[in-house]
Amino acid sequence: MTDAPAAGPAAADAATADAAAEPALHCTDLTYSFGDTRAVDGLNLEVAQGEVFGLLGPNGAGKTTAIRAITTLLPVPAGKISVFGLDCARKRMQVRRLLGYVPQQLSADSGLTGRENVELFARVFDVPRSERRDRVDEALTAVDLTEAAGRLAGTYSGGMVRRLELAQALVSAPRLLILDEPTIGLDPLARASVWDCIAQVRAGTGMTVLVTTHYMDEADEHCHRLALMHRGRIQAMGAPGELRAELAAQLGVDPDRVSLEDVFRHHAGAGLTGADRPDEGGDFRDVRRTRSAARLR
């Protein structure tokens, strides 16, 4: 189950790059604990180049911890994670050069203007001085912040900060863009505009995207492939359509009547509602709330 299958059909045509090429990301039996809490528990994952891969799961599933291990923020033994064939433990600096990272938290420097925020990242990624201005402009244009670029980031709305962070991550032209809950806490319009930006950039560059979310509707719509994560483990993996069709066939119902949430509940079982471990964060209520909000729209 947790063995990465060959890329699904959607991913196959998205991965225009050399099929024999290295995967963009490879995790082998990745485990990480905070004290007694096993946040990530034997994660196996392979993301093909050019794919938009969604790591999906309720709060506390271990998504952020997995992301922080991949981004070299958490110490992980060698041989566990490789990015474009580079080992995250051994080739830290080289791996970081390939990554664009937007953390879960809104995190632009409020004391700097939008442009200065992006410029800083152009500088620390060694974008040559002669290209810097153009690259910063490009990144700001890509996220539609050209007009607001001269204002302090402290005056931005949540959606604008998120787009600014995308610009910061994009200015170094990363090969793997890692977004941790990029739309959390944003209103529906801002959420849509963040996804638009991601789609546009991907269309332009074909960059690989690893995104975590607990919004099932977004994952269904925007990801080529998904891994459903629960309690640090991957419960199911595949293209959203495949996952739904699989369950529909099993239950003998019409695939349209099966939602990703149903798939998730099927694979995660009773643990999903937290009924067996009521004190844990693995609660799916807010996902349901999001879904009903999405339907109301």
Add this chain to the structure above:
Amino acid sequence: MLARVGAMCTVELQKLRHDRTELYTRAIQPALWLLIFGETFTRIHAIPTGGIPYLDYLAPGIIAQSAMFIAIFYGIMIIWERDSGVLTKLLVTPTPRAALVTGKAFAAGVKSVIQALVVVVIAAVLGVSLTWNPLRLLGVAVIVVLGSAFFSCLSMTIAGIVLTRDRLMGIGQAITMPLFFGSNALYPVAVMPGWLQAISKANPLSYEVDALRGLLLGIHAHLGLDFGVLAFSAALGVTAASLLLGRLAK
């Protein structure tokens, strides 16, 4: 590495340009020290200064003090940057931890030099006869940068140990007072009890003040030793803070 350090300094100056209130509010305390404490003790003649007016003697001490206060704040700032996610993002760039720390340390230095300039002007207004020799002033800038680099790294090192803002605030206050009073900033080491003299000898602030007095007032100082101690402390500080920076990301 140098480019990274430059980038961190640029950011600091950009922030200062957007919000100058800090520059103004930080000028108040040294002005009050010089005006109230300095003027009063000049009249009392209680402190042996080796023949120079007490206000003159005090001015370099206050420059060092205000620079230290700016630098000590960097630990709180780095925890704030951790909590707000800014630091986390920088740690995922190809920037060595030492470059990040050195950048912050230099930024503290640059801010302190601006502060030192303000205090020099205030002191001059109060009638202190300081040097205007550009070479000596350059020396002052170098000493202030080194001193601030050390104190900002000390503060970031403690931040890397205690990890939370509340604990750091408590410790920050607990160490700045003894650092200040356990130095030659207000009075010569010779008037201190023996145990305090020993502390003062281990306190980089004393070396910073000594060098600043030598450079600004033209009195006898151990410039070579001062410079050596400050450069060594700064290097040690950068190393310690870099080693502990990763703890803040976990």
